[in-house]
Amino acid sequence: MSAMITLDNVCKKYGDFIALKQTSFEIRKGEFLTLLGPSGSGKTTILNLTAGSASPTTGRILLGGRNVTNEPARDRNIGMVFQNYALMPHMTVFENVAYPLLIRRLPSKEIKAKVYDVLERVGLKGFESRKPRQLSGGQQQRVGIARCIVYSPKIILMDEPLGALDKNMRDQMQEEIKRLHKELGTTIIYVTHDQEEALNLSDTVCLMNHGSVVQIGRPQELYYAPKHQFVAEFIGESNILEATPTGTEGLLRTGDEVLIRLPAPPVGGGPFKILIRPEKLRPVGPDTAAAGQANVVRGAVEFVSFFGGMTRLTLRRANGSLFHAKRISDQGAADAKPGDPVAFSWAESDMVLLKS
Ligand SMILES: Nc1ncnc2c1ncn2[C@@H]1O[C@H](COP(=O)(O)OP(=O)(O)OP(=O)(O)O)[C@@H](O)[C@H]1O
Ligand SMILES: [Mg+2]
CATH class of the missing domain: 3.40.50.300 (P-loop containing nucleotide triphosphate hydrolases)
Structure with a gap:
């Protein structure tokens, strides 16, 4: 046209x-x-x-x-x-x-x-x-x-x-x-x-x-x-991890030892910024979240925000940074309480590599 x-x-x-x-x-x-x-x-x-x-x-x-x-x-x-x-x-x-x-x-x-x-x-x-x-x-x-x-x-x-x-x-x-x-x-x-x-x-x-x-x-x-961190942060809610290659192809590690497995190895030496949208996070039990597992973050519940149809859970990681998980509200589910230990995982395909 x-x-x-x-x-x-x-x-x-x-x-x-x-x-x-x-x-x-x-x-x-x-x-x-x-x-x-x-x-x-x-x-x-x-x-x-x-x-x-x-x-x-x-x-x-x-x-x-x-x-x-x-x-x-x-x-x-x-x-x-x-x-x-x-x-x-x-x-x-x-x-x-x-x-x-x-x-x-x-x-x-x-x-x-x-x-x-x-x-x-x-x-x-x-x-x-x-x-x-x-x-x-x-x-x-x-x-x-x-x-x-x-x-x-x-x-x-x-x-x-x-x-x-x-x-x-x-x-x-x-x-x-x-x-x-x-x-x-x-x-x-x-x-x-x-x-x-x-x-x-x-x-x-x-x-x-x-x-x-x-x-x-x-x-x-x-x-x-x-394409950029600014876009990821301005549009929608975002979690951004910064990670460098471990030497194993497609495997990266953040400063606080979160392992990240990308679907394809990134080009260059990094550090790389990786976006994960809060609605892509799935809660996982402590067993699945065992050390050495890739694409898992752990922390303690910082606060729970109820928005009606959606509930957002903010967790504080051991290094002090915050991570957000969003899910459809479930009236019957027991609410997480501040201080509870939690772990979240996500699919390889749900990560976006950002330019800067
Ligand atoms: N007549 C003017 N003289 C000098 N500077 C100006 C003039 N008009 C706009 N600017 C400056 O140009 C920049 C862009 O302004 P603009 O009005 O396009 O912003 P905006 O994106 O519409 O912002 P907002 O969301 O606040 O309306 C601003 O820094 C503003 O101060
Ligand atoms: Mg304007």
């Missing part, structure tokens, strides 16, 4: 400060791409450059193959949804949503039809004459989304649109955004620093740090095949 948005060697400097290091990527027509990353990593900068509210220091921006680098924002016909809704407080819901059509000088009959149609799509039928302050946060955000989609922009940029909502409302709105994206087929760049939101919504996740793209790929790729 053709590229809808292209960043071609784009860099953004503010004085001497580099907000976005030289970056290139393409977003396909209809793709949902999420920019994920810590505060200050350059996410909003990419939105601003795409929208035209900031211009790149070097490089080009193409929309649908057309070079728009020097085109003003108003000519790009891009829809925006903001975290703080940015609704006009003195206007009703109807007037807020109608506004982009008014400034595009559509006939009033058409405006009315379009506004009623999008309000129905976002579940706000019957709220036309309310003012923003008479709405909940989630409803206000739906008005923001309605106002954006009402003029059918080909590209929508969303900057932390659900950041101000509580968890339930956020979950619900995520599903609505997914449905709308499917129905409208719009190309979307979405910004969040909530990793679960990014994994749930996106075709593609672009993880940023310090003004650079660290890894870009499908959500499953970033979760199961992170």
Whole structure:
């Protein structure tokens, strides 16, 4: 499929400060791409450059193959949804949503039809004459989304649109955004620093740090095949062991004598960083955890965290470091107590070798 948005060697400097290091990527027509990353990593900068509210220091921006680098924002016909809704407080819901059509000088009959149609799509039928302050946060955000989609922009940029909502409302709105994206087929760049939101919504996740793209790929790729420690730690929960080869092929050892057997021997001398996701750990009895066994960690229960459907057990190893194991909660099971000795094992295929 053709590229809808292209960043071609784009860099953004503010004085001497580099907000976005030289970056290139393409977003396909209809793709949902999420920019994920810590505060200050350059996410909003990419939105601003795409929208035209900031211009790149070097490089080009193409929309649908057309070079728009020097085109003003108003000519790009891009829809925006903001975290703080940015609704006009003195206007009703109807007037807020109608506004982009008014400034595009559509006939009033058409405006009315379009506004009623999008309000129905976002579940706000019957709220036309309310003012923003008479709405909940989630409803206000739906008005923001309605106002954006009402003029059918080909590209929508969303900057932390659900950041101000509580968890339930956020979950619900995520599903609505997914449905709308499917129905409208719009190309979307979405910004969040909530990793679960990014994994749930996106075709593609672009993880940023310090003004650079660290890894870009499908959500499953970033979760199961992170290239760097930063990705492994930012997305999902992680256990990371550092180990060096023992001399026996495929067998490594950590500083505190945990033996690790990899499915294939790593290239080079190490030390190697190895990721094991908490849900891959299986409790093993003291016999199976006998000394000399590979892919087993031992320790004492530090604490048990109950999250409803999931329970996380944190164990402290003899060297003081923590290890996390996650499992589906089991109401009938006897709870481990702090201080209890425990051991966990994992499959060779559940380890990921990290670059750094
Ligand atoms: N107009 C500006 N002048 C100077 N520096 C800026 C300007 N806009 C952004 N920056 C800097 O560029 C860097 C990237 O900012 P950006 O807004 O893209 O971060 P972000 O990833 O969106 O962060 P957040 O999650 O906090 O919104 C930050 O260090 C920021 O301080
Ligand atoms: Mg931002």
